[in-house]
Amino acid sequence: MIAAGHPFAPPSHEQRWIDTATELAAEFAKTAAEYDESAELPLANLQALHASGLDVALLPAEYGGESLSYRSFGTIVRLLGAACPSTACIWVMHIGAATGLVTRSTPDVARFYADELIAGRRFANALSEPTGGNLFLMPLQHAAPVPGGYELTGAKRFASGCEIADHFLINALVDGQPAFFGLAADPSTMAYIPIWDTMGLRASRSQLIEFTGTLLRADRLCPPSTGPHPNHIGAGLAFLSLGIADAAVTALVAHARKRVIPTTGKPLAEMQWLRFEAADVHTRLEAAGMYAHHMCWLADQNSADFIPATMRAKQLANVIAVDAAQLAVRVGGASAGYLRSSPIERLFRDAQAGGLMAYSVEVCKDVIGAGLLAD
Ligand SMILES: Cc1cc2nc3c(=O)[nH]c(=O)nc-3n(C[C@H](O)[C@H](O)[C@H](O)COP(=O)(O)OP(=O)(O)OC[C@H]3O[C@@H](n4cnc5c(N)ncnc54)[C@H](O)[C@@H]3O)c2cc1C
Known part of the structure; x- marks a missing residue:
């Protein structure tokens, strides 16, 4: 671990969050092998992370968080990754989708997603496509205009923790251009296909999602990005x-x-x-x-x-x-x-x-x- 006081180390006033993660990680390590064996989602771990306040601390201060630094976030993911890699994987995706939606959305929508995270709702990313592979920021699937937004029929692959997600950060082509949306889980048009029988990170349950006429709401469309931002x-x-x-x-x-x-x-x-x-x-x-x-x-x-x-x-x-x-x-x-x-x-x-x-x-x-x- 990087020495305290080094400019790259977590700021000292955030040390309590590192201590919190250290304690949680010690518990998560005890069940990592069981979750790997059963390939069940480590829901109790994810709930414990939320209950500790860590999820909310990562929100920007103007949305009720502490704008916890990336230096602390990285240190925490490392601790979790050493203890239970599947938990760490789902948590990175959960935090990434939630903070992504908060920082990329219009103020009202950002407030909605921040409140959802504070309330303990779960987030996931549905970005990778079966044909797109690694180029997850360049979707190939088109969302067609319909009243109220755009309709997506297609699939997203390897969405970690998708089965317990309430909200997704999803992308698709709109008018030929890549666009991000917030999407609430919709059982009537979304199906989780259980492909996740894997070599490793088994408890991340990164399944395939099929979409059949799923509405991507126009009011949940993220405005065009103003440039590359940390995420x-x-x-x-x-x-x-x-x-x-x-x-x-x-x-x-x-x-x-x-x-x-x-x-x-x-x-x-x-x-x-x-x-x-x-x-x-x-x-x-x-x-x-x-x-x-x-x-x-x-x-x-x-x-x-x-x-x-x-x-x-x-x-x-x-x-x-x-x-x-x-x-x-x-x-x-x-x-x-x-x-x-x-x-x-x-x-x-x-x-x-x-x-x-x-x-x-x-x-x-x-x-x-x-x-x-x-x-
Ligand atoms: C554990 C796990 C969790 C994941 N969680 C999520 C998630 O939550 N949300 C989500 O959206 N996605 C997720 N993904 C998907 C992941 O981020 C990738 O998009 C996906 O794995 C890529 O598809 P592929 O593995 O079939 O590889 P492919 O892209 O088909 O790659 C196959 C091979 O081709 C190489 N290759 C591909 N493109 C290029 C290129 N342009 N240049 C050079 N080499 C190339 C690759 O390096 C690799 O060696 C997850 C994947 C895993 C394994």
């Missing part, structure tokens, strides 16, 4: 992976200290190969963490540099999560890294998701590389 999904996803990496390093260190190799009579931790590899993972994790905190600092300055920084931060964090979990499997061996009863095995599966989620590691690299090499 909690872009900021949060790097920290989800960093949390998984933290948990993998903790698990591998614990096992390496405990496991005595019979031929040497010494713990695995004293093997030079492991020291080299552990140092490599640790150093890259520190660097990825420092860069992610820098990205949040940029968000707190409302800097346009935030957007490219999210790509660098996400790529670094996604890759180190996979590498840390891979090393943990090797250190754990079959008995502590490969059996289904091992927490390392779950972390290895969970670690794969970050790099697949938009923007994937490859998309991030393509954008960064293209920018670097352009004339």
